[in-house]
Amino acid sequence: MKRKLVLSIDYELFGNGTGDVLRHMVEPTERMARICEMFDMPLTVFLEVEEYLAFNREREALTATLGYDPAAAIHAQALDLIRRGHDIELHLHPEWMGAVLEHDQWHLRSDKRTVDSLFDTAVEVSAFIGERKAVIDEIYEAAGSSRRVRGYRCGAFCAQPGGKLLMALSEHGIVIESSAVKGMVRKDGQVHLDYTGVPKARRHWQVTLDVATEDTAGHVTEIPVYSRMGRRVQQLTPRRLLAKFFGNVPKRTQQEMVRQFGMGRTPASVLRFLVQQFPIKLDFHNMSSRQLLRWIREVPPAPEGDLDVIVLIGHSKEHFDDANFTRFLVSVAADPALEVVSMSEISEMIVKMGSVS
Numbered sequence: 557m558k559r560k561l562v563l564s565i566d567y568e569l570f571g572n573g574t575g576d577v578l579r580h581m582v583e584p585t586e587r588m589a590r591i592c593e594m595f596d597m598p599l600t601v602f603l604e605v606e607e608y609l610a611f612n613r614e615r616e617a618l619t620a621t622l623g624y625d626p627a628a629a630i631h632a633q634a635l636d637l638i639r640r641g642h643d644i645e646l647h648l649h650p651e652w653m654g655a656v657l658e659h660d661q662w663h664l665r666s667d668k669r670t671v672d673s674l675f676d677t678a679v680e681v682s683a684f685i686g687e688r689k690a691v692i693d694e695i696y697e698a699a700g701s702s703r704r705v706r707g708y709r710c711g712a713f714c715a716q717p718g719g720k721l722l723m724a725l726s727e728h729g730i731v732i733e734s735s736a737v738k739g740m741v742r743k744d745g746q747v748h749l750d751y752t753g754v755p756k757a758r759r760h761w762q763v764t765l766d767v768a769t770e771d772t773a774g775h776v777t778e779i780p781v782y783s784r785m786g787r788r789v790q791q792l793t794p795r796r797l798l799a800k801f802f803g804n805v806p807k808r809t810q811q812e813m814v815r816q817f818g819m820g821r822t823p824a825s826v827l828r829f830l831v832q833q834f835p836i837k838l839d840f841h842n843m844s845s846r847q848l849l850r851w852i853r854e855v856p857p858a859p860e861g862d863l864d865v866i867v868l869i870g871h872s873k874e875h876f877d878d879a880n881f882t883r884f885l886v887s888v889a890a891d892p893a894l895e896v897v898s899m900s901e902i903s904e905m906i907v908k909m910g911s912v913s
């Protein structure tokens with residue numbers, strides 16, 4: 557059986573609301589989709605619906621300043637991608653809920669980082685998820701497709717605590733959650749993530765209350781974004797620095813990213829930061845095609861009973877190198893042991909496995 561790769565991208569502006577929908581979302585995504593099509597491979601796009609809804613609310617003001625309607629641009633692209641066989645799944649950054657546009661700048665609610673923190677009750681979370689899923693499902697319908705949203709990814713991988721969220725996903729037929737990153741730990745202000753206790757050897761597992769804890773009775777399958785442990789210093793390649801800090805990235809965002817990295821300013825704190833062990837994600841914008849391939853081939857075989865699936869990640873706003881992405885897909889296409897599938901296809905395989913066992 558071939559090893560299955562999911563080429564997923566998060567489709568959104570920068571985390572602080574800066575950026576431009578055409579430049580950082582629509583144009584790079586179109587380039588990636590065309591490259592995928594050269595090899596007959598599907599791209600899986602996690603569309604940030606909360607942000608899309610904010611653009612919808614401020615349609616008039618945004619169209620007046622930008623000279624185009626960002627919500628309409630996103631809608632048109634999603635429709636087009638579905639018709640061309642690509643996959644659109646649900647992604648949410650709760651900070652965009654109730655975001656306010658003032659003097660052409662978005663102000664987000666940085667105190668709300670998880671869907672569970674938005675509401676007190678599971679009923680409210682379920683209604684919230686149902687409405688956002690419906691936004692994408694309507695686009696599937698408009699495209700004449702019978703497909704629907706089957707996968708979900710949390711903004712900034714913040715799936716803990718997520719008991720209410722997981723219940724809501726299951727109620728709305730979203731069978732795959734893909735936010736866990738093995739080995740990731742983040743504790744700052746509102747964010748408390750600890751993905752060190754996940755089932756280490758597994759490719760995917762059933763969950764009910766927590767994405768990091770297996771519950772064989774769970775109705776949602778967690779498929780982590782693939783990662784392996786390394787030191788930050790290994791990641792200091794020109795490619796990654798270019799993707800993260802130059803050209804495409806607004807100045808205010810660059811400064812905030814340096815602060816968020818927690819690197820500090822003294823030589824000792826910078827050194828400590830660089831040699832820290834942390835999970836390096838299989839990210840096709842931050843790694844060379846050769847390194848991606850090597851890491852994919854080095855992944856041990858899936859344990860008995862698991863699908864041999866590996867979820868890669870990218871971000872539309874970090875895509876600038878068509879040549880590297882093309883080289884990667886050339887190598888994948890030439891490797892008889894690998895195949896690219898969509899998250900939607902994975903969800904069908906997972907459902908089938910569940911009904912057999």
Ligand SMILES: [Zn+2]
Binds near residue numbers: 568604647649712
């Ligand atoms: Zn995101």
